[in-house]
Amino acid sequence: MLSDFEGLFPITRLTERALVIGGGIAGIEAALSLAEMGIEVVLLERQPSLGGRMAQLDKLFPTLDHAVCNLRDRMDASANHPNVRLLTYARVERVDGYVGDFEVTFRLRVRKVRASACDGCGKCWRHCPVKVTSEFDEGMGRRSAIYIPFPQAIPSVPVVDEASCLHFSGEDCRICADVCPTGCVDFDQEDSTLTERFGAIVVATGLSLSDPSVYAEYGFGRYPDVVTSLQLERSLNSAGPTRGEVYRPSNGARPEKVVLVCCVGAGDSRAGRSYPSPICCINTIKQAVLLKRVCGRAEVYVVHEGVRQLGAGKAMRRGLQLVGKGGEELLQRACEEPDIHFVGGKVCEVQSQGTRLVMRLEETESGAPMQIESDLVVLAPGVEGNEFVEELADLLGLPADHHGFLIEADSKLRPVESSIEGIFLAGAVTGPRDIAECVAQAGAAAAKVAGLFRRLAKAIDASPLHMV
Known part of the structure; x- marks a missing residue:
């Protein structure tokens, strides 16, 4: 546990290293900003690869640039920066200490592959006889029992999923180990722990999407042609399970009419932690534009609940919350x-x-009934805090709201500071934000860490307890 008495004693020790928790775009940018200021950083990611939610996207709004192309450059930069050390497939297990001197214990999960020997050739997963649903592709594709999450993953080192691996199910299967040219598959590896000290912590664990199956009326989980916006995103991605083509899951045909539904569950008492996000509106508009590129003859309907006037020469466009620079331009593009x-x-x-x-x-x-026939229904669910954020909040002693987002010290005046000195917040860990906002917050959090280290160093030098 973090010390409850940190304010009672003068700080006499400063560890000028920072821990960034979360390897999505906010965490990567925070780590790079700190590293460029000469501060050593450990960048921690719970999944096997950096990338976070952004790695699953096809295009970014409003420019429609390729998401992974932009992200890959930043992942490469963080992986190769001399001041950044990556800890992937790992999580925080314990936190002690106080500002300037946090002691953090990590749980390092094993990949069953020796990273130092692996050259990423891919023979192991190509020869693996097991195929299971891909979590990264949101169930729209398949992966092997030994796999990397996506082609641009960093590190490009596979991981063995023990739950689906035949070797760990009692069968005598060693195909991946036998075909590996460097002999790096090691079924005997075991998890380990690591304890290190840091002067400050940046939390950038992002968000999760809510489960739309809670709302039975939408048919998600009952009809195969009702999918989520993230599943559509994976289909639109040229490196995704359908290589950028959109098909109906039920029969493999191209859809002629698609309905996109914004903010599923907004204002519903069944929503639980779900938070209606303006990001889902602008993302839905982006997907409508992209669908017309891929399925040129398809009709696309965007369904939303609120009301607002939009654009000369067009009928009422209702309830679309737009975020980020260029949102109106993208909407106008869709309207045309x-x-x-x-x-x-x-x-x-x-x-x-x-x-x-x-x-x-x-x-x-008017409240009048209406109906739309379609081949594919795409649901844009609300968002909530990262599924592991409550566990992390308990370890760090940080408060969270009922949506699962961490609470800032002051959302207006101190938006990247937590209630505990030395722990900072960046990106969507405090609520839904677009990529540009996440990057900006990451830079702000890094600047706060650097300023904190300078202030603590001066305080220690001036302290009568300081020993030269």
Whole structure:
């Protein structure tokens, strides 16, 4: 536990190293900013690779630049910076100490592959006889029992999933080990712990998407052609499971009519931790534009609940919350597409009718019933705090709101500071933010760490307890 008495004693020790928890874009940028200021950094990521949520995206709004191309450069920079050390497939197990001198114990999970010997050739996963659902592809693709999450993963070292590996199910299978040219597969590896000291901690663990199956009326989990926005994102990705093509999961056909639903569960008592995010609106508009690129003849409907006036020469465009620079321009671009339609309505039910889906709605302004037939329904769920954030909040002694987001010291005046001195917050760990906001907050958190180290160093030098 962190010390409850840190304020009672003068600080006499400063460890000028920083820990960044979370290897998504905010964590990567925070680590690089610190490293460029000459501060040693450990960048910790719970998953086998850096990248976070951004690695799953196809294009970024509003520019529609490739997400992974932008991200890969930053991942490479962090992995190769002399002041940054990566700890992937690892988590925080214990935190002691106080500002200037935190003692952190990590749990290092084993990959069953010796990273120092692996050259990333891929023979192990290509020869693996087991194929299971890919978590990274949101169930839209398959992976082997030994795998890397995505082609651009850093580090490019595979990990053995013991839950699906035949060797760990009692069968005499060593195919991956036998075909490995460097002999780096090691089934005998075991987890270990590591304890290190840091002067400051930056938490950048991001967010999670809510589970839309809570809302039975949408048909998610019941009808294969009802998917989430992140599943569509993986399909749109040229390196994804369908190589950038969009098909109906039920029959493999191209959809002729697609309905995109914004902010699923917004304001619903069943939402639990789910938070209706403006990011889902702008992301839905982006996906509508991308769908027209991929499925040129398809009609696309964007369904949302609120009301607001938009644009000369167009009918009412309702309830679209736009975030980030360029949001209005992207919306205008979508409005200029003749086959992208905006519908203000509350979804009452989605049902299967023959080979198609029928969505019944209540029109926002009049309350009149309406329905839309489609081949594919895409749900943009709300967001919530990272699924592991409560565990981390307990270890660090930080408060979280009922959505699972960590609470800043002051959202206006101290937006990247926590309630505990020496622990800083960056990116979507405090609430939904777009990529640009995450990057900006990461830089701000890094600057706060550097300023803290300078202040503590001066205080220690001036302390009568300081021994030269």
